[in-house]
Amino acid sequence: MLKQKYSIARMLQMAETKKHAFWKDAGEQRAYEVFKAVAAKVPAYRDFLKKNGVNPAAIKNYADFKKLPAPDKNSYFRSYPLEKILWPKTLDQEYAAICATSGSTGEPTYLPRTLELDWEFSFWLEYFMNQAKPGRTLFIIGFSLGMWQAGMLTYSALYQLGLRGRDLSIISTGINKKEIINALRNVAPDFDHVVIFAYPPFMKDVIDEAVAAGINFKKMHLRLVFGGETYTETFRDQLARKAHIKDIYRDTYDVYGCAEGGGVAWETPGCVFIRRLALKHPAVYGRLFNQAKNVPTLAQFNPLFCWFEEHAAELFLTVDNAVPLVRYRLKDSGGTLDLARIEKVFAEAGINLRKEARTAGVKLLDLPFVYAYERNDFTVSFYGLQIYPQHLKRALEKKSLEKYLTGKFAMAITYDKEGNQQFEINLEMRPGVAQSAALVELAAKEIAGTLLDLNTEYRELTRMLSLERTKPRLNFWEYNHDKYFKAGTKQKWLVKA
Secondary structure, rough: HHHHHHOOHHHHHHHHHOOOHHHHHHHHHHHHHHHHHHHHHHHHHHHHHHOOOOOOOHOHHHHOOOOOOOOOOHHOOOOOOOHHHOOOOOHHOOOOOEEEEEOOOOOOOOOEEHHHHHHHHHHHHHOOOOOOOOOEEEEEEEOOOOOEEEHHHHHHHHHHHHHHOOOOOEOOOOHHHHHHHHHHOHHHHHHOOEEEEEOOHHHHHHHHHHOOOHHHHHHHHHHHHHEOOOOOOHHHHHHHHOOOOOOOOEEEEEEEEOOOEEEEEEHHHHHHHHHHHHHHHHHHHHHHHHOOOOOOEEEOOOOOOEEEOOOOOOOEEEEEEEEEEEEEEEEEEEEEOOOOHHHHHHHHHHOOHHHHHHHHHOOOOOEEEEEEEOOOOHEEEEEEEEHHHHHHHHHHOOHHHHOOOOEEEEEEEEEEEOOOOEEEEEEEEEEOOOOOOOHHHHHHHHHHHHHHHHHHHHHHHHHHHHHHHHEEEEEHHHHHHHHOOOOOOOOOOOOOO
């Protein structure tokens, strides 16, 4: 086990000092070793290889490893009983917490989690804490609790930090805005730092309602940790402004995770800096990322914990947890990068990345990078083209709409009486806002304009059919309406009509 070989302090030192060549070799070697062990000991994976005509003995090195078939949720988790996909005797250990996926793309999948995964997550939390000055820290866990992965993993990892002597306290509110605001009002003033964990749209609700409730963020050092989905830099700036966050690089972090692997990658100050700088230079951005019109999560990962590969613009994950995975197909669009490649792209545009980072006071780590977009199956297909939630998010972040709408929506494809497709968007209004003809017109204009700007297929379809045929049909709902925006639930951007 890694935690028997390395201390967290040693891991943090390695993250700060080791170069890309070390991490690349370590990651490839560990991925290959995980394959050999899983092929020998895990019944489901042995059978999966057999069905795909693979003899494990013929896989001699990492070059062979990269040719292995890639299992996914359907071909693996839903094709074998749980005990067949685990390391032998996993459920006989002293600690094996059962957690579940969110079920965003179907029925939840139930998986065990051991202390090793919590320890790995605590490495990133320790790194996060080190980016702030020493002091008493209050952590408010606004992720889903109960059987869901994010909240319970966060709690357990923070508990391990406490056992290592970090000065912290935890409030596990779950997705409960009232209790989070109560904590901000009654408990937070006694702490030097306050950290809220939450899904991006829920975090926005919390900040908005806290401001309305009179919470004075100027008097506290607030830090935000997001998870569950990507978001734009405009969104980050909006929340930083409302919450009086001054250090955008160290006080707003995103966690890229999955139930199968935990919190596998984290934003670092360098990730935030690189993404923001690239967005200012479209030529650089277009060369770094494979979807120029979408903004991905950009994070870094520790190859001793997990290994990412990019294949045909999709991400494959190899990880050694209670549920070991070999080249697992996450169904996330994205890719991998290294710092040297990123520096080269900036340099060819006449930008010295390291110099710019030093000027901003940001240290760049040489850990490998992974970037990921919205899940492919979170899009809707309208006349055969794909509409991405992120495009709508960018439309609703416009200042003209911010005071009327929360930014949350639920999109669907419906049909009229003649069987023609319609692109329907359900929008949540802010508290106290009422629907009006002016609001309908403004929202329709901003949304259609953003789609025409960002989605070339939508633009071409509109040219062929007319804007009247392709423009979204908008429905407006009161704040926290049970149908699409029920309080205390994770927002579903896509619904089946």
